[in-house]
Each structure stands twice: as structure tokens, then as C-alpha cells.
Amino acid sequence: MQTQQPRLHFWQVWNVSFGFLGVQFGFALQNANVSRILSDLGADLHSLSLFWLVAPIMGLLIQPLVGAASDRTWNRLGRRRPFILVGAIAAAIGMLLMPNAPLFVTFMAPMIFGAVMLALMDASFNVCFQPFRSLVSDMVPPGQRNVGYSVQSLLINIGAVIGSILPFVLTNVVGLENTAQMGEVAPSVTWAFYLGATVLLGTVIWTVVRTKEYAPADYHRYKGIEVEQAPAPKQSMTTRLGNFGRLVVNMPDTMKQLAVVQFFSWFALYIMWVYTTPAITQHIWNVDKKWFDPAFIATVPMIPETIVMAKGAAGDWVGILFAAYSVFAAVFSVFLARLADRFGRKFVYSMSLLAGGVGYISFLVFQDLTIVNVNLLITQVDVPLGAVKLLVPMVGIGIAWAAILAMPYAMLAGALPAQQTGVYMGIFNFTVAVPQIVAGLCSGFVLSYVFDNEAKYIIVVAGVSMLLAAISVFFVKEADPVQTSN
Template sequence: MKQPQLSFWQIWNLSFGFLGVQIGFALQNGNVSRILSDLGADLSSLSLFWLAAPIMGLLVQPIVGAASDRTWNKLGRRLPFMLGGALVAAAAMLLLPNASMVVAFIPPMLFGLVIFAIKDAAFNVTFQPFRSLVSDMVPANQRNLGYSVQTLLINIGAVVGSILPFVLTNVMGLNNASTPGEVAPSVIWSFYIGAAILLGSVAWTVLRTREYPPEQYYAYKGETVQPTEPAEKSFGEKLAGFWQTTKTMPRIMRQLALVQFFSWFSLFIMWTYFPAAIAQHSWGVDVQWFDPAYITQMGGLPAEIAAAKGAAGDWVGILYAGYSLFAVLFALVMAKLANLFGRRLVYSAALLCGGLGYLSFILFKDPSMIEVDLLITQVTIPQGALSLMIPMVGIGIAWAAILAMPYAILAGALPAHRTGVYMGIFNFTIAAPQIISGLLAGWILGHLFANNAVYIVMLAGGSMVLGALSVWLVQDKESKD
């Protein structure tokens, strides 16, 4: 039985919930280092705190993938996990920036870290099934389009989430400066708004999508008999089965793992250290003002340093919005380019653009202040900070490819009845490099680069270039046809 073609808007509805999820991720990526620093974390420890994110992905995604493969109820197969995860994630987004409110019961930084971990786990529960849903619902000849639309929505969400703190400060007038132990009001309200959009967009996908019933689904996938598994298994049996599934994963998953390692090693560094790198490199904030002990010794942050760090933190959001916008634009043509030139060439070239973007970061240090018209407001920033939008073009192109190309390559190689669990296992290739990056990056920054964060950004560039080269080790049969 031939799987029916979907209209553009049906494909759009499948992934619309990813818009809200990515708003949450953008707020996390742009502001968690800022929040944890405000709550007392020192610069070289930030990468260790950020380990909560990949560890949650490593634990949660395979479990959710396997569970969603076996779930068939009135709501659907993947949709129940999306909705449940969104509810928990939204609650955690409301709590995270308010960690200082529970200082009487638990240290605010510890509370913030716990809520960060819960929030990231809920994000993983929510977004993991979106990858499998596209593979389930979109026929093979529309798969490039399906993942490109998903990438488009992801990056629209990233633009919105990235600029929220900046807009609330420069348009709505909320304060963006923080004091030790407190989070800036603009960041707090950004998380409130993001939580509301997250719930609304996921609810749209749940209400507007009807998954195929089991018999119809397996007929479309060319499987005449629905695979069955014993109703009850011991933990040991489940662990053994999971290990066996991992060992027998398609070869192309192993090949893509090397590309994923270099790509996500770089991204983790960016999300952790961009705020510090931009404050130091563009605003000229001395490294010592990122040391909590020094700040305490000096009796707190001077007003001008607090203002500079706040302005740099807001500009990080604009730069993230920039690379997300460039990713949106590239996503519009990425499927056509992949069909024309092959996925490997497009994937490799995109990662190379990202690597060159990171490496060029050090070139933009002009401290002269200029006034910039952003249409919604005018701001006065260093020329070097504005020029950093140039590297964002390459980083945005790489980001669009990272979000779509591995899954478009992988989806056709997975058995229909194990798509969810294999997509979950594939998340190891996202989580593991971030964990390694988290364990090493802080030590490298402190011991080799004396906490000058611009150099760790350049290290990320070298890693991304290696990712571009390793794409050519991937045997993508479809791209050869």
C-alpha cells in the first residue's frame, strides 16, 4: 500500500510544536549561563553545570523513543509524549529564573541546576517524538521537505526565543541588569512568555495531527505483520535487548556519529561560553569580573560592569537570532540543494561555513561605540559586536544542516517498527560529544586559555571543520542515486 502524499500544511502541522520547543531551547541556550553566573557559578565551572542537558538527553531520548514505538492509544503514538513533556517543561521554565525565591530552603544555584535538569529532560520527552513523527507520517519522496520544514520552524522559534530578553529590555523597558544572587527581570519574563508559547504550539500539533492506526501504518511501511514483544520483561532483559539493538544499529548511524561528534562538541562550547566571550572580546569586560570570589572581594559588581555584562548578554540573544534567521533562509533552499547536488556535499559545505564562522570570531574586536537601528529600537554597541553578525551567517548555515541532514540521511535506513528507539539511540551522538565537551571545555578554558573565552570559541571552529571533512566518510546511498 502506497503512503499518501501530504500537503505542505499537513507537514507544517506535524512539526509546528517544535516552534515552541525551540523557543524554550533558545531561551536556555542564550540565558542559562547568564542565570547560573548570576546565581554564583564561576566561568570555568559553567561547562560542568551544562552537563545536565546532554545527560538528560542521553537518559531520556532512548527510553521515550522505545516507549513511543510501543504506544498506540486514542491520542496517537508519538503525540502523548509531546503533550506530557510540554506540560512539565513549561512548569520548569516558570521556576528556573525564580531560583532565588527559595533561598531559605535550598541554595539558589543548586535549585536552579535541578530545575534546569528537569526542564531539559522534559524538552527531550517533548521533541524526541517529533523526529520520529516525520519519519512515520511523511512518505520517502517528501522526507527532505519534511525535515527542512521542521528545521524552518525550529529556527523561527530560535529567533523568537533569542530576541525575547532584548525586546523586553529595549522595547518594553524591563531591566536587564542583575545583582549577585538575582536574575534580571527581562530574563524572568522571557521564560514566562516562552512557556506559554511552548504549550500553545505543542497543543496545535496534537490537535491538528492524526497519526495512522497500527494496521494502516505498517501497511504503508511494507510490513504485513505488526512486530510483537512480550508484555512484561525484567529490567535485565530490557537492558540486554537495548544493548543488542544498539549493537545491530545500521552502519550509517556509526558513520554519522563521527560527524555528530565534531558538530555538537562545537555547539556545546558556543552555548556555554558565547556570553562570556562577547562580554570580554567586544565589551572589554575583564576576565576577573567573571570570578565570583573576586566579585565578592570587591564588594559586588560596579554598575558599569553590570551594565556591560547585561548589554552583552542581550546582544548574545540578537546574535543567536541572527544565526537562526540565516538558518531559516538556508532551510528554504536546503532541500532543493540536497536534491540537486546530493546531501553529503550540502552537509559538508554547511559545516565548513560554520567552522569558518567560529574561527573568524577573533577578528571582530573594534571597541568604538556606534548606534544601530534594529527597526524595533536603537541601541549603542561596540562596532566589533555588530560585526559578529558576519560569523553568524556561516554558523546559521551549519545549524540548519545539523538539524536536518543527519535525520534525512538516517530515516530511510531505519526499520519502521524501530524508528523511535533508533532515533533515541542516535541521540547518543548528540549527547556524548556534549558531555565530553562539558568535561573538557572548562579545564581547557581555565588552564590553557586563562579564561579568555574567545579562544575556546576558536577551538569550536576547528572541531566544526573536522566535522565537515568527516561527512565524506558517510555512505549515503540515496544521495548517490
């Protein structure tokens, strides 16, 4: 009887994570366009970060519950796949409804409806995220762990590239309108969400169909778990809460140390996702900050066409920038496992975060209002030269993003007990959600009262936070620092 977990060939590793491409496709559409949608529906800069709080709160509430539930689930679809499939279906529904918020004005204000759909999407994305992380840990043997998480990072970034650039393509190649007056959503964004929902469902179904999870007996044997150590199928709520509390208190030291790195990393990422659009609209397209103030906009009969066009162009370019950092992340992911094997995870992780911090801070030096024609192969556009120069910091941000997606999980996986991987991966999501909640509560205040709504400076704050993350990596002690992918 085979007791050692079998190695997977490349396409098996690929299939395990392929659905993450679609999930990240949808997540990228959200990251690049939700601030744009909510601003068009009436949100001001200060409240944007509060609306975005929905995302980490959903992760904080849902991922530990889903992780614990998937640890106890064994049915015809397997352990993790039922949650991945249900989450994908719900996320697709949210993606179809969110850009149609103005149609539901009879029931509630469009901005509130948009926030509700953001909550639905984020809750659903989180139902998918955690089981996908655990699925890699379940299916990929320790010697292939770096490769497994690197492939997942590659697929995540392929999805992010396509999702980020899609509204731009629909405007500049297909010809859909990319502008909207207050209370509306641009057609290019609406159709991008429709396509994103389709890709999300298709890729997740591929993983569900093409990946066969281990039967309970095989899983326990490969992981060295005695049958009596397997989680009990039924427990009272009080018992579950008590057990969960003990798991949090007794979490591995590696997880606690990584939590510090995660705090500074995700604090920075949250700021980037919320404020990149207003930052480059103001800094690169030279749109005055008053045009992000709904109170001021209410005093004018109509937003000038030049402002509407600038906001639309800047919003599209944010998609290009987000796609760019995802491309750089995808390329770096190809080399990430080998670099980690050769130089150590900690060194590679820290240097990657350092590159991201420098990238954020360098936003300040790339302002240039000179209009240039840019050939993007699929189309040509006229944009400020500063917008093109912003592709440079995206290199560092992409390197950091690739490492953030892979290194913490590769470092953590060896420190977790196999029978509790799902719940601990869910608990680890606290280190993703909490810093975003903190950023959401304070970044809008800092932007308004410290930086007088000059959004470029809040991006610099993100850079400083990423540099602190890079320093924090060196205080992490790995449980299994040597893993090879040969």
C-alpha cells in the same frame, strides 16, 4: 486497500512539526540565557560547563527510553503525541520556576535550584524532541522526507529567533530592566521565560490537536511491517535491556559513520552555547575576566555599575546573535531540500559545516570597541562596532545549524527499520549527548588552564571541531542517497 503511504499536503507537513517551534523557543531561551542566569547566581567560568552537562546527560538517559516507549505506544492520542504533550507541560513548569531561583533560597542555594530546574527543562525538552523526530518519520512518506525535515528545521529556527531575541525586546522595547546583582535574575530574562512557557504549550497543543497519527494497521501496512513483526507490548526489563544492547551493537553503518560527524558538530555547539556570553563580554565589551570570578567579586563591596551594565548589554546582544544565526538558518532551510536533491546531501552537509567552522574561528578578528548606534527597526541601541561585525560569522553558523538539524536525520531515516525508528532515533541521540558531555568535562579545564579564562579562544576550538565535522561527512555511506521532494 491502499498500501502506499499517502503524500501530505504542505500544511499537514507544517502541522506535524509546528509544536517544535515552541519547543525550540524554550530551548533557545535556555541556550542564550542559562549561562547568564547561572553566572548571576554565582557560577564561575570553569563550573559553567559542568552545570551545562545536565543537558546532554538528560538527553542520553531519556531519549532512548522515550523512543522505545513511543514505539510500543498506541492509544487515543496516538504513538508519539502523548510524549510530546507530557514533555511540553513539564518543560513549561521548569521554565516558570528557573528564573525564580532566588525565591527558593530557604530550601536550597539559588545556584543549585537553578541547576535542578535546568535538569527539569532539559529532561522535558528531550521527552519532546525524540518523538517529534519520529513523528516526521512516521507521517511523511520517503519521497517527501527532505521537505519534512527541512520544514521542521525552518520551524525550529523561527522559534529560536523569537526565543533568542525576546529578552532584548523586553528590555529595549518594553522597558524591563536587564541587569542584576550577584544572586539575582534580571526581570527581562524572568518574563522571557514566562512567555516562552506559554508559547511552548500553545504550539505543542496545536500539533497534538491538528495531527492525527495512523492507526496501527495502517501504519504497519504503509511501512511494510508484518503484524507479527510489530514490537511486543509487554517485555521484562531484562529482555528490554538485552534487546537494547543488541540494537546498539547492530546499528546501521550509516548511523555509526554519522556519529563521527555528530561528535565534532555537537562538541562545537556545546562550547558556543556555554561560552558565547563570557566571550563577547570580554572580547567586545572589554570586561576584564576577573569579573567572571566569584572569588574576586566576593572581595568587593559591590560590582561597579559600568560592569553590571556591560554584562547586561552583552547578554542581550548574545540573544541578537543567536537570533541572527537562527534567521540565517531558517532562510537556508527553505533552500536546503532543493540543494540536497540537486547536489547530494553529503556535499551540502559538509559545505554547511565548513561555513560554521569558519564562522567560529573568525570571532577573533571582529573586535572593535568603537561605540555605534544601531537601528534594529524595533529599537535603536548603542553597542561596540565589534558586536555588529559579529553578525557576519553568524551567517556561517546559521548555515551549519540548519544542516545539523536536518541532514543527519534525512540521511539516517532511510537506513532504519520502520518498526524500530523511535528507539533508533533515541539511540542516535547518543551522538548528540556524548560529545556535549565530553565538551562539558574538558572545555572548562581548557579554558582555565590553557587559555587563562580568555573565553574567545575556546570559541576558536569550537571552530576547529566544526571543520573536522565537515571533513568527516565524506566518509558517510548513505542507505538511500537519492530522495526527491517532487
